[in-house]
Amino acid sequence: MKIGVFDSGIGGLSVVKSLLEHQLFEEIIYFGDTARVPYGTKDKNTIIRYGIEAIEFFKNFELDLIIVACNTVSAYALDEMRDSATCPVVGVVEAGILACSNSLDKKNSNILIIGTHATIDSRAYELGLKTNNFTTITSKATSLFVPLVEEEIYEGAIVDASLQYYFKDIDREVDALILGCTHFPLLSDALQKYFGDKTKLIHSGEAIVEHLQKQFDFTKRYNNPNIKFFASENPDALKKVAKKWLDI
Ligand code: DGL
Numbered sequence: 572m573k574i575g576v577f578d579s580g581i582g583g584l585s586v587v588k589s590l591l592e593h594q595l596f597e598e599i600i601y602f603g604d605t606a607r608v609p610y611g612t613k614d615k616n617t618i619i620r621y622g623i624e625a626i627e628f629f630k631n632f633e634l635d636l637i638i639v640a641c642n643t644v645s646a647y648a649l650d651e652m653r654d655s656a657t658c659p660v661v662g663v664v665e666a667g668i669l670a671c672s673n674s675l676d677k678k679n680s681n682i683l684i685i686g687t688h689a690t691i692d693s694r695a696y697e698l699g700l701k702t703n704n705f706t707t708i709t710s711k712a713t714s715l716f717v718p719l720v721e722e723e724i725y726e727g728a729i730v731d732a733s734l735q736y737y738f739k740d741i742d743r744e745v746d747a748l749i750l751g752c753t754h755f756p757l758l759s760d761a762l763q764k765y766f767g768d769k770t771k772l773i774h775s776g777e778a779i780v781e782h783l784q785k786q787f788d789f790t791k792r793y794n795n796p797n798i799k800f801f802a803s804e805n806p807d808a809l810k811k812v813a814k815k816w817l818d819i
Pocket of ligand 1: 580609644687751
C-alpha cells in the first residue's frame with residue numbers, strides 16, 4: 572500500500588513513528604503544511620479549506636489511503652476531504668475514540684481529553700465518547716504544549732509549570748488521557764509522571780494502527796519503507812526533525 576500522511580506541520584511525524592514501528596506500509600508520502608501551522612488556532616472553514624488543498628496535493632501521487640494525522644483537521648474536515656479524495660481517508664479522532672473505548676471497562680471511567688483550542692472547541696472526541704455511552708469526560712485545550720514540543724522541551728521547569736497551569740483544577744484520578752494533538756506523545760513521560768501509572772495514555776499513532784489493523788489485512792511487513800517528505804515551507808527543516816524523531 573502506498574499512503575499519504577497529512578499534518579499541519581511536523582507533529583504528524585509522531586503518527587509516522589507508529590506506522591514505521593508496525594511496518595505496515597511500503598511507501599509513505601508525508602505532507603506537512605509548515606507554512607501555515609498552527610491549525611489549532613484557526614477557524615473551521617479555514618481548516619476545511621486547508622484539508623481539501625492537502626487532498627489536491629496528494630492527487631499528484633497514486634495513493635491507496637490517506638491518513639489525517641492532525642487532530643485538528645480530523646476534528647473538522649474529514650467529511651469534506653473524503654468528498655474530494657479518490658481513495659479512503661482516515662482520521663485520528665475516530666481512531667482515538669475507538670482506542671479509548673476499547674481500553675476502558677466502565678462507562679463512568681474518568682476521561683480527560685487534551686488538544687488544541689480548535690480540537691477541543693469542535694467537541695469531536697467528547698461527542699464521539701458520549702455516543703459510546705461514556706459519562707465522565709473533561710476537555711482541556713493545552714495549546715502551550717505545541718510550542719514546547721517544537722522547541723524540543725519535553726521535561727523540566729517550563730513543562731512542570733505548564734502542567735500545573737493547565738491541570739491545577741483537574742482531578743488527577745484520570746483513567747484515560749486522550750493525547751488529542753500530534754505533538755503531545757512527545758510529552759508522554761511528563762504527562763504519565765504527572766497523572767501516575769494508572770492513567771492510560773491514548774496516542775493517535777497507536778490508535779490509528781489499531782484502527783487500520785481492524786480494517787485492512789496486513790499480511791506483509793515492510794521494514795524498510797520508502798518515505799518521502801514534503802512541506803509547504805522549509806522542507807529541509809522538516810526532514811531534519813524527521814531524522815531525529817524517526818531515527819532514520
Ligand atoms: N497537528 C495539530 C493537531 O494535532 C497541532 C499543531 C497545530 O495546531 O497545527 O491538532
